[in-house]
Amino acid sequence: MLSAKLKNITPSFTIGISTKVQQLKQQGIDIISLSIGEPDFLTPEAAKEKAIEAIHLNKTKYDAASGLTDLRKAIQNKLLQENNVSYELDEIVVSNGAKHAITNTLLAILDYGDEVIIPKPFWVSYPEMVKLVGGTPILLDTKKENQFKATPQDIESVITDRTKMIFITNPSNPTGAVYTKEELIAILDICLKHNIYILADEIYEKICYTPSFTSIASLSSEAKDITITVNGLSKSAAMTGWRIGYTASNKELAKAIASIQGHLVSHPSTISQWASVAALTECHDQMQEMIRTYKERRDLAVIALNKIDSLSYIYPDGAFYIFIDASALRDKIQWTDSFSIEFSNMLLDKARVAVVPGIAFGMDDFIRISYACDTNELLEGIRRIQQFIENL
The missing domain is CATH 3.40.640.10 (Type I PLP-dependent aspartate aminotransferase-like (Major domain))
Incomplete structure (x- = not known):
């Protein structure tokens, strides 16, 4: 009895991956998530204080x-x-x-x-x-x-x-x-x-x-x-x-x-x-500090990715993602319907790294990683990806 329009709707890949990562972490499995597009910073204090003030002033x-x-x-x-x-x-x-x-x-x-x-x-x-x-x-x-x-x-x-x-x-x-x-x-x-x-x-x-x-x-x-x-x-x-x-x-x-x-x-x-x-x-200063940190992470991430011969990427001038071309590995793994989904699943299962398959963005040769995460985790995640590829 559901609406006919729902037959053509695809569930969100990013939310699905995030849910799976949370489940694995709850099982005590060491997962590095480079998948979700959410800042790892906290809401600035001035914004939080303004909300608390609004509550106390009954602005509800x-x-x-x-x-x-x-x-x-x-x-x-x-x-x-x-x-x-x-x-x-x-x-x-x-x-x-x-x-x-x-x-x-x-x-x-x-x-x-x-x-x-x-x-x-x-x-x-x-x-x-x-x-x-x-x-x-x-x-x-x-x-x-x-x-x-x-x-x-x-x-x-x-x-x-x-x-x-x-x-x-x-x-x-x-x-x-x-x-x-x-x-x-x-x-x-x-x-x-x-x-x-x-x-x-x-x-x-x-x-x-x-x-x-x-x-x-x-x-x-x-x-x-x-x-x-x-x-x-x-x-x-x-x-x-x-x-x-x-x-x-x-x-x-x-x-x-x-x-x-x-x-x-x-x-x-x-x-x-x-x-x-x-x-x-x-909160302008806090926002600028976030941007400075993202840029530092971007620079470190591309240096690490440049060491992986099988991958190329679109050099990012904004946001906090890197869109990585993994098509050189298509003949290195077994896959049927979607290369990027299978490759991403293998990274999660074998390398314990969560990424987003490119098919979610309409491009099945690619994966997306996010550097809105701790710098050490970011570099360790890329190291694990490199190790996984070298082992193929």
């Missing part, structure tokens, strides 16, 4: 569906100061994490059968979100030599009269690739030409190691009008469990998103929202 009643005014003002200032794009308060909607922000946006824009272009490799939930709201995901092949970044030629090759939107994830999960301003302008021109919305998932924009980061909406007033910027506090402020994300879009879209959210969940937890106010206004 219903509030606006679009989010607390104080938080939207903090987001408004952040977008202006850090991303060089100006939004009115009624163009910002605070949601229960970036996933919820994306889902609200899809519900507001898509009719049944509308197509959404999703460049490969993609974050695991994008196609499933599109399918759940009745849209059709169009998975776009990209090129390794271009860090798997979509080009105007790639995009134009799959546009139809049903194309409504394209996802641009910048920096990328799983590759860590960062689009340049020039690359984004070229993509913007195609989207303006064909009247296509851009969903700009910029959840990792603070975790960026390039000299500068360009937010798509900042390119022009036309860019801002067709772009829905999605961001949040989970990655930048280590606030995954607080579940705060947001969208910034044109007034018409923001009103629709707020209306949808008002009917489905009312609004995010007020306590989480007050914590987020402090995160955006008082």
Whole structure:
């Protein structure tokens, strides 16, 4: 008696792997997890104190569906100061994490059968979100030599009269690739030409190691009008469990998103929202320290990976992942349906290292590791992978 749409939905690989790792650890097995995309830092103290203060001041009643005014003002200032794009308060909607922000946006824009272009490799939930709201995901092949970044030629090759939107994830999960301003302008021109919305998932924009980061909406007033910027506090402020994300879009879209959210969940937890106010206004130094640490780990990880002849990778300029090409090992192991799943299972069973199979991101030759973990565990995990490969 379940909904027919669930027949085409794939369970989350990352959550499934995390559950298996927890079970193995509970059995006392020494597992190094390089799989989950969660900061290993703790929520900054100022954010926690702000939440505690909100509880004691009884700030626990219903509030606006679009989010607390104080938080939207903090987001408004952040977008202006850090991303060089100006939004009115009624163009910002605070949601229960970036996933919820994306889902609200899809519900507001898509009719049944509308197509959404999703460049490969993609974050695991994008196609499933599109399918759940009745849209059709169009998975776009990209090129390794271009860090798997979509080009105007790639995009134009799959546009139809049903194309409504394209996802641009910048920096990328799983590759860590960062689009340049020039690359984004070229993509913007195609989207303006064909009247296509851009969903700009910029959840990792603070975790960026390039000299500068360009937010798509900042390119022009036309860019801002067709772009829905999605961001949040989970990655930048280590606030995954607080579940705060947001969208910034044109007034018409923001009103629709707020209306949808008002009917489905009312609004995010007020306590989480007050914590987020402090995160955006008082925790800049702590966030910068996290980014510095991620960069140090990135540098150590690539040095270690360079010692493994059978592997290559996309050099990450942002986020905290490395997307590793293991295709040279395809004939070294026995597999049937999916090389990356079998390879990942072998790493877990024999090397006691958890990674995410690339098929979760639409690329079966690859695995993804995360360096949002203790540095010693990261290097030991890579050492175990190297040892496992040498033993094949």
